[in-house]
Amino acid sequence: MSQIGQKQRYDHETGGLAKRPIDRRVARTRRMLHQALLSLILEKGYEAILVEDICERANVGRSTFYAHFTGKDDLKRSGLEHLRQELVERQRNSSTSTPNGTRPLGFSLPMFEHAHDHMHLYQALVGSKGGAIALDTIRQTLCDFVRNELTMAGGKDPTGVPREFIVQHVVGAYMAVLSWWLEGGAKLPPQQMDEFFRRLVDEGATSYYS
Incomplete structure (x- = not known):
């Protein structure tokens, strides 16, 4: 080797x-x-x-x-690696409760929870280079997570839209909502944010999982 x-x-x-x-x-x-x-x-x-x-x-x-x-900057990026590990662990835990072994959009709730638990740090980074680095690292992590979910699900898109398009669409929408939520003080609880996000995305993106 x-x-x-x-x-x-x-x-x-x-x-x-x-x-x-x-x-x-x-x-x-x-x-x-x-x-x-x-x-x-x-x-x-x-x-x-x-x-x-x-x-x-x-x-x-x-x-x-x-x-x-x-x-x-490198130190900051490295510090977010635990987020990827947490998302993967939560995916494993939730997969046992779904028939096909994958819960669509499994990153959503744990990401909202993580951001809520560390809100003071996110807010301290707003507008800084460190904040841009953190958000870009999170975006890349979530893109990897969604790609992996789609691969594991093995579903086919009935509309003919490329898979990478749906990855960027879902994660882009999520990051916009996440940033808006944090900038507003994260007043809505993570569970409700997850519910709202899923409600708006489910009809389109999750057809890939079926």
Whole structure:
């Protein structure tokens, strides 16, 4: 097996490459850096943060930081990987309750719940480069998730619309609603947001799942 093959494998559940478990010391260092970044975002905003600030807060050296990440943007993207894992786990849990093993739009409720639980961080990032990075990473994650759902469902679109079109349509609509909801203070509960979103999308997009 090649060196790349030894380090990573294709994960059919997430629709991408899954890395092997990280060494505990490495995981601990990355966790401290992520926590340092989050605390600094709340204190001074993303744009004002320097790598030196993150290192000082996490009590690690610059060389250690750059051994793991190329910069604070890379650190921010990495911090959202747990979201993908959470969505996949929730998909597994919900699949047992559906006849074909896949619950359409399975990302919707857990994404609303995650955003609600971390609303202060999302709001602190609004209008910043970090916010754009976070939203773009979330969008890519949700696109991968929807593609994987459609592949697992194996359904055919009766209208002849390309699958990638429906992926971009569903995720684009979701991201617009998610941003509107957060900017308004997330006053509606996640469960109701999920219900509204499903109600509007079900008639069209979920025909792919049948």
